[in-house]
Amino acid sequence: MYASFSATTFIGTIGMKQQWRMFGADGTPVVDIDFDGHHGQPNPHAHNWDGLVRDHGWPVSIVP
Secondary structure (H helix, E strand, O other), rough: EEEEEEEEEEOOOOOOEEEEEEEOOOOEEEEEEOOOOOOOOOOOOOEEEOOOOEEOOEEEEOOO
C-alpha cells in the first residue's frame, strides 16, 4: 500500500540543512527526506513520523 501525501515542502536554503517534508491528509508530517548526512545516516536518508515522534532515519533513494 502506498501512502497518500497532501503536500511536499522544501525546507532550508543553501548553506543550511536541505530537507523535503511530506504531509498527510490531516496536515501532520509523515516523512522527512534529508539531503545532508547527520546522526550517522547516509545522504540522502528519510525519517518517518509517528504522531509527534520522528524516527532515527533510514537510507533512501529518491530515484525510483
